[in-house]
Amino acid sequence: MNLFTDTIVALATPPTKSALAIIRLSGPQTFEIFSSIFSKDLRGEKERGVHLGTISYLGEIIDQAIVIQYIEPKSFTGENLLEIIIHGSPLIAQQLIEVLITKGARSANPGEFSSRAYLNQKMDLVQAEAIHDVIQATTIEAKRLSLLSLTGKTSEKLNPIRQRIADILSLIEVNIDYPEYQDIEQASKEKIIHDCSEIVDQLNTLIIEGEKGRLIKEGIKVAIIGKPNVGKSSLLNALINEEKAIVTDIAGTTRDVVEAELNLQGVVLKILDTAGIRQTENRIEAIGISKSIETVKQADLVVYVLDATQPTKFENIELNKILETKPVIEVFNKSDLVAKHEANQLYISAKSKDIQPLLDTMIQNLGIQEANYYTPSFNNTRQLASLKQIREYLQKAIEDAKQNLTTDLLSSSLQLAYQEMIRLLGLEGTMNLEGEIFSRFCIGK
Numbered sequence: 001m002n003l004f005t006d007t008i009v010a011l012a013t014p015p016t017k018s019a020l021a022i023i024r025l026s027g028p029q030t031f032e033i034f035s036s037i038f039s040k041d042l043r044g045e046k047e048r049g050v051h052l053g054t055i056s057y058l059g060e061i062i063d064q065a066i067v068i069q070y071i072e073p074k075s076f077t078g079e080n081l082l083e084i085i086i087h088g089s090p091l092i093a094q095q096l097i098e099v100l101i102t103k104g105a106r107s108a109n110p111g112e113f114s115s116r117a118y119l120n121q122k123m124d125l126v127q128a129e130a131i132h133d134v135i136q137a138t139t140i141e142a143k144r145l146s147l148l149s150l151t152g153k154t155s156e157k158l159n160p161i162r163q164r165i166a167d168i169l170s171l172i173e174v175n176i177d178y179p180e181y182q183d184i185e186q187a188s189k190e191k192i193i194h195d196c197s198e199i200v201d202q203l204n205t206l207i208i209e210g211e212k213g214r215l216i217k218e219g220i221k222v223a224i225i226g227k228p229n230v231g232k233s234s235l236l237n238a239l240i241n242e243e244k245a246i247v248t249d250i251a252g253t254t255r256d257v258v259e260a261e262l263n264l265q266g267v268v269l270k271i272l273d274t275a276g277i278r279q280t281e282n283r284i285e286a287i288g289i290s291k292s293i294e295t296v297k298q299a300d301l302v303v304y305v306l307d308a309t310q311p312t313k314f315e316n317i318e319l320n321k322i323l324e325t326k327p328v329i330e331v332f333n334k335s336d337l338v339a340k341h342e343a344n345q346l347y348i349s350a351k352s353k354d355i356q357p358l359l360d361t362m363i364q365n366l367g368i369q370e371a372n373y374y375t376p377s378f379n380n381t382r383q384l385a386s387l388k389q390i391r392e393y394l395q396k397a398i399e400d401a402k403q404n405l406t407t408d409l410l411s412s413s414l415q416l417a418y419q420e421m422i423r424l425l426g427l428e429g430t431m432n433l434e435g436e437i438f439s440r441f442c443i444g445k
């Protein structure tokens with residue numbers, strides 16, 4: 001079953017001094033290569049096991065090691081695989097890898113163990129992508145979502161949809177290929193419209209869940225903007241509870257964008273404090289202001305700070321245009337200085353760190369519910385683009401059915417939807433439409 005004829009080796013742990021290090025060796029010659037330098041012959045083993053022994057080469061002991069032996073196909077890569085646990089010295093690791101290469105292994109490329117796992121069908125593409133995400137996650141919530149994908153829970157969510165598309169397609173195929181079988185339900189256009197619409201609804205849900213998952217996984221950029229001296233830098237400091245940005249009563253103090261990170265209920269917010277917007281003759285300040293505008297362009301969410309004692313907005317045509325395209329939260333700062341609060345306005349005092357109303361609004365704005373932290377979701381750009389593509393094919397099928405076009409045409413849109421679903425999971429080589437359709441009908445000859 002194995003696709004690869006070469007055996008690869010790599011250090012699986014960081015190349016620094018530590019208690020232990022792990023070297024992975026995978027491929028058809030794994031046991032042969034390793035047994036030639038190990039005190040125990042692992043070639044005849046039939047079961048997964050752990051072995052303690054000595055590794056030596058040309059009369060020199062390299063290290064004492066514990067070796068976990070995995071026998072194909074029951075391993076991460078689906079191949080014969082060893083995880084060699086040695087003492088955590090970069091020198092030993094280097095020496096051992098060199099000897100393994102001398103003995104016939106090849107240095108693995110980045111991600112090659114995972115790609116072998118995928119190509120040997122130990123996991124689909126969504127699972128393979130999640131390995132990287134699990135390692136990269138900086139919050140428990142992001143890690144949890146990635147683990148759901150890694151264990152296949154996300155991929156499973158496509159099964160019912162895929163089967164339904166195949167159901168509709170088989171119905172159409174049967175009607176095209178075997179018109180004489182009267183007892184088989186006629187694939188009426190109404191039924192196609194009805195079923196496809198239901199699938200589109202399910203896809204909509206998956207897409208919304210995926211977008212939320214993406215926020216949890218990747219975080220969002222929040223730009224704090226406003227006129228000079230309204231308290232933007234004070235707000236950044238209050239948000240992260242640290243005196244990171246310089247706060248003064250001199251307008252025009254902040255000139256470069258100041259960044260800080262905040263974990264807001266599991267979502268990483270990258271907060272960007274910007275230079276206040278106003279007309280200025282000062283060249284350095286002017287550069288700061290154009291940087292503010294660039295920052296707003298990149299932001300996913302904008303917090304527009306106004307001074308509650310004189311809540312006037314800045315005039316900047318370019319920036320105002322950009323703001324029309326962004327979610328903006330308007331907030332009145334320095335609430336401690338005003339007695340009267342306008343209705344329906346958000347009041348905070350950055351100076352006294354009284355900013356809870358803003359935090360609540362930000363959470364609302366993200367639209368993330370408790371359930372999103374536990375819902376498996378297709379949450380990277382590739383996966384979301386693929387879901388949207390599937391939805392587009394189905395919408396096309398619905399449109400064509402409504403216009404009473406031929407079932408051939410509907411069939412081709414649905415087939416494209418099905419293929420895209422397989423592409424999303426990266427299962428092009430293993431799954432095919434014909435197999436799925438014709439396995440469900442027993443039509444005789």
Ligand SMILES: Nc1nc2c(ncn2[C@@H]2O[C@H](COP(=O)(O)OP(=O)(O)O)[C@@H](O)[C@H]2O)c(=O)[nH]1
Pocket residue numbers: 226227228229230231232233234235246247248249250251252253254276333334335336337348349350351352
């Ligand atoms: N009373 C009061 N003063 C504030 C508040 N927030 C900021 N300030 C003051 O307003 C001035 C400008 O603050 P700063 O954060 O530098 O404003 P920025 O120019 O918008 O970044 C400073 O003197 C702050 O102490 C607030 O909530 N209440």
Ligand SMILES: [Mg+2]
Pocket residue numbers: 232233234245246253254274275276
């Ligand atoms: Mg400032």
